[in-house]
Amino acid sequence: MSSSPAARGARPAVLLPVLFAVALTVLLTAFAWPAVRSQPRDLPVAVAGPPAATAQLTEALTAREPGALEVRTVADQAAAEAAIRDREVYGAVVVGDGGPQVLVASAAGPVVAQALREVAGGLGAATGTPVPVEDVVPAPAADPRGAGLAAAGLPLAIGGILTAALTSRLLPRLRLRIAAALGMAVAGGMVTATVLGTWLGSLSGGWWTVTGVVALGIAATALVLLGLESLAGTPGLAVGAATVVLLGNPLSGLASAPELLPAGLGTLGQLLPPGATGSLLRSVSWFDGAGAGSPVLVLTAWVVAGLLLAAVGGSLRRRRPPVAAAPAPVAVAA
Structure with a gap:
């Protein structure tokens, strides 16, 4: 028994909203989900300084937000800067005679650089002394946010x-x-x-x-x-x-x-x-x-x-x- 012309004409009116909802769900999931769930995951950073200080600093950084940072130990500030320029790490914390210093590379990702600046703020709050931040590879002045x-x-x-x-x-x-x-x-x-x-x-x-x-x-x-x-x-x-x-x-x-x-x-x-x-x-x-x-x-x-x-x-x-x-x-x- 064939359906009436009116019933056949009503099918698109029912199917179109369903197809639209499916398509919009796929689009929102594809574009919004990665952005909303964005957070550091095994973000490579370096620490440099005396062994006792770097061991304590590594423990503090990994405990602050478990799974967020992948901490690598390097010899000194020069090695830390080299690792940043070689794109092996996104930044570094260097412990020297004057206290800790944070190195970032905003050209590698302004969002990551901002996250590392927040790490510097946390270290400053813990030590009671502001921690200086140096941008080793800055983003272009004409477009600092990338x-x-x-x-x-x-x-x-x-x-x-x-x-x-x-x-x-x-x-x-x-x-x-x-x-x-x-x-x-x-x-x-x-x-x-x-x-x-x-x-x-x-x-x-x-x-x-x-x-x-x-x-x-x-x-x-x-x-x-x-x-x-x-x-x-x-x-x-x-x-x-x-x-x-x-x-x-x-x-x-x-x-x-x-x-x-x-x-x-x-x-x-x-x-x-x-x-x-x-x-x-x-x-x-x-x-x-x-x-x-x-x-x-x-x-x-x-x-x-x-x-x-x-x-x-x-x-x-x-x-x-x-x-x-x-x-x-x-x-x-x-």
């Missing part, structure tokens, strides 16, 4: 998605799609270097260096999505784009630091193109390339994976038998 880099995550992710979507729709041949995607990635890198670097002063790396980093990041996203589209069509492209937006961007750590995200999610975010691109931009902008090896490897792996997926998808398409054309109608004499 707002430009934090805001760049979503536009760069969308840039990779748009590159894949446009080239897959407008260009019929796979080689042309890849060539155009690489060209668009370079153009995106140039725009980012000009806007965030030259104009806003949010990035301090060389113009060509920033261009190359952003181009690699956009290419990593675009080529993987092109590969998925070549292999699985529009559904593959859609799933890849949703992964970049719902996982890659919120878990990138650009607004804070990977160690501040819920357990395991920060590590996952650094294995996706947005997080790796952000970490690489920090390294080349303020740390002379220290810590750049891992994100370069991640982005290169995504580029290679995208090219391999595209090659496999193109090969499968060539092997499919052509769709037979419908026979033309034969005219019958009256």
Whole structure:
């Protein structure tokens, strides 16, 4: 028994609110959950000074907030500063003849630097003497809160998605799609270097260096999505784009630091193109390339994976038998 036209017309009115609620739940969870649950988790910091003092300080720091800090002991202030510049730690507490001193690197993450300043405040309250704070690698004066880099995550992710979507729709041949995607990635890198670097002063790396980093990041996203589209069509492209937006961007750590995200999610975010691109931009902008090896490897792996997926998808398409054309109608004499 078939349903009436009125009943069939009412189904979308019932389904649409349900689908909207599901979609909004996914979006809110993806973007709000990491931000709300943000707190230090095994945040690497160093302590330096006499062995007795560093042992007592390490115990005090780990007991203050269990699981928040991963405390490493180094020889002296010079070693602590070297560890910060090499991106091995986010900051340090140095105990000298004049008392403790806290070293931070706001360029590595203003949110983390602020958390370490609060640690300095706690030490000062415990000792009754203000603890000085030195910013070893400061954020750029034009953007001390790192707002430009934090805001760049979503536009760069969308840039990779748009590159894949446009080239897959407008260009019929796979080689042309890849060539155009690489060209668009370079153009995106140039725009980012000009806007965030030259104009806003949010990035301090060389113009060509920033261009190359952003181009690699956009290419990593675009080529993987092109590969998925070549292999699985529009559904593959859609799933890849949703992964970049719902996982890659919120878990990138650009607004804070990977160690501040819920357990395991920060590590996952650094294995996706947005997080790796952000970490690489920090390294080349303020740390002379220290810590750049891992994100370069991640982005290169995504580029290679995208090219391999595209090659496999193109090969499968060539092997499919052509769709037979419908026979033309034969005219019958009256």
